[in-house]
Amino acid sequence: MNRYLIKFTxxxxxxxxxxxxxxxxxQRAFKRGNIRLAYSSGFSPxxxxxxxxPLSLGFTSSSEYLEIVCAEAGEPSAIQxxxxxxxxxxxxxxxxxxxxxxxxxxxxLVRWASYRITLPGADHPGGQQFxxxxxxxxxxxxxxxKGSKELVDVDMKxxxxxxxxxxxxxxxxxxxxxxxxxxxxxxxxxxxxxxxxDSVKRGELFPVVQFERTELHDETMISLWNxxx
Amino acid sequence: MTLNKQLELLLPKxxxxxxxxxxxxxxxxxxxxxxxxxFGFAFPDTYELGMSYLGLQILYKSLNDMDSVFCERxxxxxxxxxxxxxxxxxPLFTLETKTPANELDLLGxxxxxxxxxxxxxxxxxxxxxxxxxxxxxxxxxFILGGGPCAFNPEPVADxxxxxxxxxxxxxxxxxxxxxxQWKRSKADRNVFLSTISSLPGVYVPGFYQPMYDxxxxxxxxxxxxxSAPARVTKSVLSDLNSFDFPEAPIVPLIEVVHDRSVxxxxxxxxxxxxxxxxxxxxxxxxxRSKESILALADAQLKSSGYDELSLLSLSTSDYSCFEPLAxxxxxxxxxxxxxxxxxxxxxxxxxxxxxxxxxKYKKTGLTFAPEAGTQRLRDVINKSIxxxxxxxxxxxxxSLGWYTVKLYFMIGLPTETKEDLDGIVNIAAEIMxxxxxxxxxxxxxxxxxxxxxxxxxxxxxxxxxxxxxxEPHVFTEKHMYLKDRLKKLRGVQYQYHGSDASxxxxxxxxxxxxxxxxxxxxxxxxxxxxxxxEHFRYDLWLQAFDATGIDPTFYTxxxxxxxxxxxxxxxxxxxxxxxxxxxxxxxxxxxQTQDCRLGCTGCGINTFTTCxxxxxx
Ligand code: SF4
Numbered sequence: 001m002n003r004y005l006i007k008f009t010x011x012x013x014x015x016x017x018x019x020x021x022x023x024x025x026x027q028r029a030f031k032r033g034n035i036r037l038a039y040s041s042g043f044s045p046x047x048x049x050x051x052x053x054p055l056s057l058g059f060t061s062s063s064e065y066l067e068i069v070c071a072e073a074g075e076p077s078a079i080q081x082x083x084x085x086x087x088x089x090x091x092x093x094x095x096x097x098x099x100x101x102x103x104x105x106x107x108x109l110v111r112w113a114s115y116r117i118t119l120p121g122a123d124h125p126g127g128q129q130f131x132x133x134x135x136x137x138x139x140x141x142x143x144x145x146k147g148s149k150e151l152v153d154v155d156m157k158x159x160x161x162x163x164x165x166x167x168x169x170x171x172x173x174x175x176x177x178x179x180x181x182x183x184x185x186x187x188x189x190x191x192x193x194x195x196x197x198d199s200v201k202r203g204e205l206f207p208v209v210q211f212e213r214t215e216l217h218d219e220t221m222i223s224l225w226n227x228x229x
Numbered sequence: 230m231t232l233n234k235q236l237e238l239l240l241p242k243x244x245x246x247x248x249x250x251x252x253x254x255x256x257x258x259x260x261x262x263x264x265x266x267x268f269g270f271a272f273p274d275t276y277e278l279g280m281s282y283l284g285l286q287i288l289y290k291s292l293n294d295m296d297s298v299f300c301e302r303x304x305x306x307x308x309x310x311x312x313x314x315x316x317x318x319x320p321l322f323t324l325e326t327k328t329p330a331n332e333l334d335l336l337g338x339x340x341x342x343x344x345x346x347x348x349x350x351x352x353x354x355x356x357x358x359x360x361x362x363x364x365x366x367x368x369x370x371f372i373l374g375g376g377p378c379a380f381n382p383e384p385v386a387d388x389x390x391x392x393x394x395x396x397x398x399x400x401x402x403x404x405x406x407x408x409x410q411w412k413r414s415k416a417d418r419n420v421f422l423s424t425i426s427s428l429p430g431v432y433v434p435g436f437y438q439p440m441y442d443x444x445x446x447x448x449x450x451x452x453x454x455x456s457a458p459a460r461v462t463k464s465v466l467s468d469l470n471s472f473d474f475p476e477a478p479i480v481p482l483i484e485v486v487h488d489r490s491v492x493x494x495x496x497x498x499x500x501x502x503x504x505x506x507x508x509x510x511x512x513x514x515x516x517r518s519k520e521s522i523l524a525l526a527d528a529q530l531k532s533s534g535y536d537e538l539s540l541l542s543l544s545t546s547d548y549s550c551f552e553p554l555a556x557x558x559x560x561x562x563x564x565x566x567x568x569x570x571x572x573x574x575x576x577x578x579x580x581x582x583x584x585x586x587x588x589k590y591k592k593t594g595l596t597f598a599p600e601a602g603t604q605r606l607r608d609v610i611n612k613s614i615x616x617x618x619x620x621x622x623x624x625x626x627x628s629l630g631w632y633t634v635k636l637y638f639m640i641g642l643p644t645e646t647k648e649d650l651d652g653i654v655n656i657a658a659e660i661m662x663x664x665x666x667x668x669x670x671x672x673x674x675x676x677x678x679x680x681x682x683x684x685x686x687x688x689x690x691x692x693x694x695x696x697x698x699x700e701p702h703v704f705t706e707k708h709m710y711l712k713d714r715l716k717k718l719r720g721v722q723y724q725y726h727g728s729d730a731s732x733x734x735x736x737x738x739x740x741x742x743x744x745x746x747x748x749x750x751x752x753x754x755x756x757x758x759x760x761x762x763e764h765f766r767y768d769l770w771l772q773a774f775d776a777t778g779i780d781p782t783f784y785t786x787x788x789x790x791x792x793x794x795x796x797x798x799x800x801x802x803x804x805x806x807x808x809x810x811x812x813x814x815x816x817x818x819x820x821q822t823q824d825c826r827l828g829c830t831g832c833g834i835n836t837f838t839t840c841x842x843x844x845x846x
Pocket of ligand 1: 499512513514825826828829830831832833834835840841842843
């Protein structure tokens with residue numbers, strides 16, 4: 001009971017806040033908006049609030065998901081309004097609905113994530129180059145090992161579901177990719193793009209690349225929002 | 230490309246980019262208009278430290294409450310960001326509108342600790358503002374300084390156009406009003422400085438010239454401008470309740486050092502510890518009313534969503550209605566899911582009752598600050614805590630389930646002997662003994678005592694402003710002496726401060742104007758973030774002393790204080806020199822002076838403002 005799914009966007013400079021910052025920021029926003037969250041029982045109770053999937057520092061998103069359990073029932077629209085009054089500039093809730101409880105956590109349902117990747121400006125590799133790169137039978141990317149600075153090789157091929165060129169002109173190159181996300185398999189699109197740029201000897205462009213998450217999906221490619229409708 | 234766009238390109242390259250983005254909850258944005266005063270509040274250290282400083286929130290509100298003023302924030306960029314700014318050729322900027330600092334009208338630095346002075350120079354340099362006041366032109370901002378270090382501004386006098394001495398929230402507004410009048414009049418810089426120099430609390434160093442005798446001590450301070458007073462009395466906000474305190478503090482997007490709601494309980498302190506500059510310069514004690522505190526707690530919670538509230542003062546338990554306030558706040562916190570933090574509590578039985586309530590789940594550890602190891606030395610420094618207080622407190626703490634205790638001591642205090650150092654070890658040993666006796670349930674094994682040792686730094690405007698500081702090697706010997714003995718006690722941890730940094734702090738704390746060359750030299754050699762152990766470079770400071778021919782021992786030995794007048798003589802803290810001298814005599818005689826809540830001890834502050842404490846109990 002009183003379990004809600006909240007969809008929100010993250011735009012502008014606030015994209016430089018980390019996953020932990022976002023957690024703190026939302027807890028405060030609920031407190032500020034006078035929405036009382038339910039607490040876990042036990043020795044050090046914590047509020048029942050969790051994100052479906054962490055967003056990398058520096059990424060914008062048009063489609064983030066947060067689930068909460070409230071201490072008392074409320075209208076989803078009222079929760080959304082109160083939240084929007086309490087969030088800092090750049091973070092905005094677009095939808096909110098009640099979802100059944102108990103159930104699997106959102107985080108455990110996530111399998112795939114869609115990203116829009118943009119290289120702004122006229123000077124960029126061609127979209128065709130990207131598609132050729134992706135077409136190779138094995139795609140080696142360099143991934144940071146958990147908890148260390150060491151880089152290890154990963155084959156990205158099975159982690160890429162789909163990749164398309166959205167636009168390729170003087171204003172920039174824009175790509176849409178769907179890659180693995182979640183606890184069992186995960187590919188950060190930064191790793192993919194870094195490898196691609198390195199392969200075409202344009203690694204210096206990496207700092208200007210913009211990443212935006214556009215959707216999270218379950219294993220059947222249904223968006224998280226639609227799972228419970 | 231706008232500065233904003235250019236900055237965005239740097240952000241992916243630096244650590245914690247959110248330090249530089251602004252846009253936090255409750256920040257102010259304004260449409261800028263001609264004739265407005267654009268103010269930059271500059272904190273000469275990192276974002277995380279600056280945003281934990283209550284004064285920033287107070288002044289930010291005070292200034293932005295005026296329609297004609299727009300106050301924005303500026304922090305020292307971390308080393309990686311500084312590198313990026315310099316290589317991209319970008320100036321230091323405000324967080325709110327990303328305006329280059331040199332386009333502002335007034336740039337105010339808060340001077341909380343002496344070891345931030347090189348950061349001030351670095352920030353001016355990054356802002357492309359001439360370092361020295363005399364080199365600034367009509368288009369440059371006015372550079373002002375405030376905070377505790379402004380009570381001896383002489384070492385940095387050449388870098389500032391003026392200082393605000395004392396409580397800043399009211400005086401800064403007056404300065405801004407006069408700034409707008411001056412702007413309309415189109416007169417030159419000097420006219421503005423001359424006008425404000427007659428305001429209480431305003432010190433324009435360019436209007437004063439120290440004269441030195443053959444020993445290099447100050448013989449006289451000449452006043453060069455007719456409107457500048459012979460002595461500058463500090464500004465005093467006589468009633469805290471009459472001035473609006475922040476109800477909607479800025480809430481950082483990233484974790485900062487103190488990430489919580491803060492309400493100032495009272496300003497000032499009556500205890501009169503003789504080493505403590507804060508206890509002298511913030512007199513008299515002025516309390517915020519209980520009603521106002523409770524209302525502010527509510528308002529801040531609603532506007533910030535913080536889940537922790539802290540009360541700020543020099544000595545929380547001294548608040549005159551502490552018991553009812555604490556009980557009401559505890560109940561309020563329980564109702565609103567807000568945890569309370571009450572620093573600097575005197576640990577009597579009532580405090581334990583409160584602490585048990587607020588630290589029910591998470592006992593964070595208790596602190597005691599005896600400062601000196603023997604009663605004799607505590608009499609010298611006028612610290613009223615006794616061994617009995619400490620041991621009774623610790624016993625009670627152990628029985629109630631606390632198992633971390635922290636002790637603060639200072640070494641190098643005037644008249645200190647080996648016996649006093651041994652006293653530190655004895656107190657630690659005694660506490661460990663109590664822990665063994667009190668435990669029983671096996672918990673005693675977990676008992677941790679941490680002993681933190683700082684080095685005494687004689688400060689201006691205190692009874693110890695005339696005394697010598699230990700040489701660094703003496704400090705180091707004492708650290709080793711204590712370490713050897715404390716490491717034999719199981720469960721005791723020992724921390725101490727760097728001796729070299731304490732020496733530089735001491736030089737600057739009682740410095741005169743000749744030191745500006747040393748500071749500039751040290752900065753140009755690469756000194757910055759001197760308050761950070763990992764960044765402090767003593768070798769650079771020694772080079773700077775060498776290059777300028779200035780002997781640091783002149784300052785640390787106290788010779789600097791033997792002139793006809795003290796270098797900081799123009800600044801009047803309200804506490805008389807006679808009082809400080811009498812206190813120094815009492816110190817030598819090992820005689821304590823009572824807490825002046827129990828009866829006025831004649832510090833002199835009541836001769837120019839009402840002292841609410843005078844015979845209050
Ligand atoms: S005037 Fe008297 S009571 Fe007031 S602070 Fe000074 S000594 Fe204490």
